[in-house]
Amino acid sequence: MNYPNKKEHSNKSYIEYGKRGMTLESDINSSNNYYLENDIAVIYKKPTPIKAVKVNYSRTKITEAYYEIPSTTDYNGIYKGKYIDFEAKETRSKTSFPINNIHKHQIIHLKRIDNHGGISFIIIRFTSINKTYLIFTKDFVDYFEQNDKKSIPLSYIEEKGYIIKDGYNPVIDYLKIIDSIL
Amino acid sequence: MNYPNKKEHSNKSYIEYGKRGMTLESDINSSNNYYLENDIAVIYKKPTPIKAVKVNYSRTKITEAYYEIPSTTDYNGIYKGKYIDFEAKETRSKTSFPINNIHKHQIIHLKRIDNHGGISFIIIRFTSINKTYLIFTKDFVDYFEQNDKKSIPLSYIEEKGYIIKDGYNPVIDYLKIIDSIL
Numbered sequence: 001m002n003y004p005n006k007k008e009h010s011n012k013s014y015i016e017y018g019k020r021g022m023t024l025e026s027d028i029n030s031s032n033n034y035y036l037e038n039d040i041a042v043i044y045k046k047p048t049p050i051k052a053v054k055v056n057y058s059r060t061k062i063t064e065a066y067y068e069i070p071s072t073t074d075y076n077g078i079y080k081g082k083y084i085d086f087e088a089k090e091t092r093s094k095t096s097f098p099i100n101n102i103h104k105h106q107i108i109h110l111k112r113i114d115n116h117g118g119i120s121f122i123i124i125r126f127t128s129i130n131k132t133y134l135i136f137t138k139d140f141v142d143y144f145e146q147n148d149k150k151s152i153p154l155s156y157i158e159e160k161g162y163i164i165k166d167g168y169n170p171v172i173d174y175l176k177i178i179d180s181i182l
Numbered sequence: 183m184n185y186p187n188k189k190e191h192s193n194k195s196y197i198e199y200g201k202r203g204m205t206l207e208s209d210i211n212s213s214n215n216y217y218l219e220n221d222i223a224v225i226y227k228k229p230t231p232i233k234a235v236k237v238n239y240s241r242t243k244i245t246e247a248y249y250e251i252p253s254t255t256d257y258n259g260i261y262k263g264k265y266i267d268f269e270a271k272e273t274r275s276k277t278s279f280p281i282n283n284i285h286k287h288q289i290i291h292l293k294r295i296d297n298h299g300g301i302s303f304i305i306i307r308f309t310s311i312n313k314t315y316l317i318f319t320k321d322f323v324d325y326f327e328q329n330d331k332k333s334i335p336l337s338y339i340e341e342k343g344y345i346i347k348d349g350y351n352p353v354i355d356y357l358k359i360i361d362s363i364l
Contacts, residue, residue, distance in 0.1 A: 036294075039294075039297075042291070042300075044254055047230065047252075050230075050234065050244065052230075052232065052247070060248060062232065062244070062247040062249070063245060064243070066242060071226060076258060078295060078298045078299065079298070081300070083259075083263070083264070083265040112221075118224075
């Protein structure tokens with residue numbers, strides 16, 4: 001049996017929900033799920049690094065643990081035979097992306113990936129204006145190496161980066177941008 | 183100033199320490215460190231997935247958390263432009279590797295990586311005989327798909343896999359085996 005009206009309604013409310021405040025992380029996770037289920041790419045978010053200090057006798061429950069600073073980025077995987085590696089960040093600023101949102105060793109990591117023939121980038125969402133961009137590592141690294149600044153202006157990201165349009169499924173189709181450079 | 187004798191001594195004791203019970207995980211981590219520092223490859227162990235349930239007011243200390251089943255494998259990264267993905271396991275058995283050491287969804291993940299053009303494998307250490315092997319996914323998957331068995335005999339791993347010799351630095355030079363198939 002088909003319930004086209006019901007289905008359409010549920011799609012619509014999903015999109016609306018997406019627009020009124022799904023986080024960038026959940027949008028990326030849901031897109032990665034779509035890529036995985038449709039055999040397009042295999043990209044995962046890495047677990048948050050946590051150091052377990054005290055574990056109970058059954059070795060299942062941890063009673064004392066601490067968050068650790070990640071050594072690398074949040075996401076990596078494979079697409080069309082290429083190694084993919086990126087970090088994703090949201091900012092409430094309407095005009096620029098503060099670079100201290102990304103750890104220095106994460107930038108070193110992204111540069112290493114480029115040097116080894118991988119594809120590396122960051123995805124930045126400006127939550128106040130609801131726009132999401134992808135900018136490749138070499139483009140934002142160039143900016144910091146040429147300018148003594150603490151943030152990247154939105155205008156620079158608009159010029160050198162790529163806007164990721166909202167969609168239904170995948171919610172943010174960032175691999176479309178990778179296609180354009182392959 | 184050079185202290186060749188001292189240096190030689192410390193190398194030797196390191197190797198001996200390695201032989202008398204460094205875990206496979208620490209051997210791989212130290213090898214990955216060597217690869218990273220010498221700009222050979224960028225391969226990391228993923229953090230153990232832990233679900234934090236209760237976090238204290240400062241959001242730094244976790245007071246209740248649980249281990250989760252990993253969705254993928256422990257290690258991934260990039261080498262010579264290729265996506266690398268593997269799982270590493272020790273067994274005390276002298277004759278075979280029990281397949282229930284690896285989750286079924288991890289095997290599905292390794293097969294996916296192969297299908298997308300990556301290089302995937304498992305590293306198995308037989309601790310009782312102190313031998314470490316690398317076997318590519320297609321070779322051990324073939325075995326399970328053709329035989330209704332719950333473990334892979336050591337003899338099969340010796341035939342289809344590659345032995346990884348102990349070294350000083352890197353302790354286990356598994357990328358040498360990748361070179362042989364590239």
